[in-house]
Amino acid sequence: MNERFEGIVLFQRKHREHDALVKIFTKDYGTKMFFVRGLQKPNHHLTSQLIPLTVNHYIGNINEEGLSFLKEANTIEIHREIQTDYMKQAYSSYVTQLVDAAINDNTPDQALYEMLKKALELINSDVSYEAITISMEIKLLRYFGFDIHFDRCRICGTTVQPFDFSMKFQGVLCQKHFHEDPFRMHIAPKAMFIASRLDLASLHQINSIQVSQVTIQELRRLMDEIYKEFVGINLKSKSYLNNLDTLSASMKDVIRKRYKSD
Template sequence: MARHVTDFNGILLFRRDYAERDYLVKFLTQEFGKKMFLVRGAKKRGFKMTADILPFTVGRYVGDIADEGLSYIRTARETRQFQAIGTDIFKNAYATYIMSLVDTAFPDSQQLPDWYHRVYRALELIDEGLNPAIVTNIVEIQLMPAFGVAPQLQGCAICGRTDLPFDYSESYGGLLCQQHWAADPRRLHLSQRTIYYLRQFSVIDLDRIHTIQVKPTTEHALRQLMDEIYASQIGVHPKSKRFLDQMQTWAPKLMADPTDDD
């Protein structure tokens, strides 16, 4: 098995216990795609890289990179944590879900320089306080082609028109213009505001986003649409998404003012 020692840029996707003293740590790297690393002795007291392999860490490392199978981390050069994500349960949940989707969408060792940058930017935006639900929607929409689902989101799936009101049709794999709504009686009956954001999010550059204001009703509609597409057409439902769903049900209670009268 070919190996070589080199620097790499990595976003820590997850880590898990391995044997008594070690961790398995999975990184999305800029240079080599997703790679699993064995970090020996990581549980020992005084381990010098403890802070460098915490969840939601990004940085530059030196590794013994294997073409296939486990690689090894030798040292960390410069790392930092997304502090707000690490300390906020809501940001944490959305960020974890994004990383789970990316981990599921691509095979290990496939070079993904574009997605490395997108994931980094998505985490950066969430960490800076942008609405994590909307950042997650953008990632979900732009990630669909990696799962083999590429709905037509810029024009009508039947005639290609771009100048009429739209609705979403699962049967036709994308948008239908108003002239062809009758072709699918089971179209989703989305509002034009929801359609607007769906179209924008499919092509938006995360680097150009600094603020997004979306009404709660539209945010809810986008969440329902993504859930429907991922459940019925993609078939992906990571454990992190189940936790996110649960969190959304008890979040209003958690955030309520305990002094409010019934």
């Protein structure tokens, strides 16, 4: 039977000579793998709607397990900036891979679907893609089973800052409890403050949070350590991002311009 549904394309992979497997996060059925016959041939009628990071309407056969199939599609959001800006594309790819890793296949999660849709929309617009990415990392920790509150001390529950982060306590420490962990991370108080705001704010409020480049670097250090130690996932797109981040700003500009002129 044909179903109508909305979805975000996560990735596509070549399959045999002409076909492809495309993973789509569908709003109603969760993440699903679709078999698309002949997608690698030129002028396939679904090419535009199977580009990673786009949002589309689909008609197709949904199977509870195994592969599903597509018949027709209509574009909702192509996200032109993401498709043409090297940095935006790298950050968006990382965020979608993280979401894919955070949930089980074939399990609907409309709240997370809407969150990813919003994140891509904001990265595509002028909102800081770095702030959006860090906010998604913070929000996704709960999906990986870590209930970390960045707005209160793990030990006494106070919301009075300054805070620091403790890997030992898997959470935030207030100044009174810094001594409980001599190996606390010594994250800049300003970055801890921003982390608490990014934790509580919904994505569309992030525009109003001003984050300096120094604070972004500090939050990167915090989230890298948390994901490495607690979540233990190592995404290819993440190491790629870190490589990009080590390039100087002028180098990034060169790449961006070159990529855009292609």
